[in-house]
Amino acid sequence: MSGRILLLPITGHGKANVTLINTKIEHRLIGEPFEKDGVKYMRLKDYRVSFDPKRVYMNxxxxxxxKTLSDGMNRFLNENWETVFNELKVGYAKSFGIIFRELSNKLFEKVPFDNIFLS
Structure with missing residues (x-):
């Protein structure tokens, strides 16, 4: 990993854990129907995700x-979790949106629209 959080340069290699506690997650799907073999299906054009956690733990x-610098940085990140997470959440939301859109489209392109969205 190499980057910056709140103007602080961060580098290293290893495992990462970001845990969101009591999180409200909003999903917004923007799609359009399409026909295949006379059957209507759905294709997502955009998938937006937003996160509102009550607490975030990072390691x-x-x-x-x-180890000493790593422990100190982790302590700083967790003591200032709101500011740090606000800096990171746009990137997280964008990444999760891309992943969720791809996964959802695999389902929507195989299961007809009327089988997913019942009248």
Missing amino acids: FENLFND
Whole structure:
């Protein structure tokens, strides 16, 4: 990993864990129907996700390749979790939206529209 959080440079290699507690997640799907063999299906053009956690815990292993610095940075990140997460959540939301859109389209392109969205 290499990047910046709140203007602080962060580098390292290792496992990461970001845990969101009591999170309200909103999903917005924007799609359009299409026909295949005379049957109507759905294709998502966009999938937007937003997160509103009550608390976030972060742990990044092996930051700076130094345990003392890594522990200090993890402590800082967790003490300032709201500010840090607000900086990260747009990127998380965009990444999850792309993944969810791809997964959803695999389902929507195989199961007819009327079998998913009942009248």
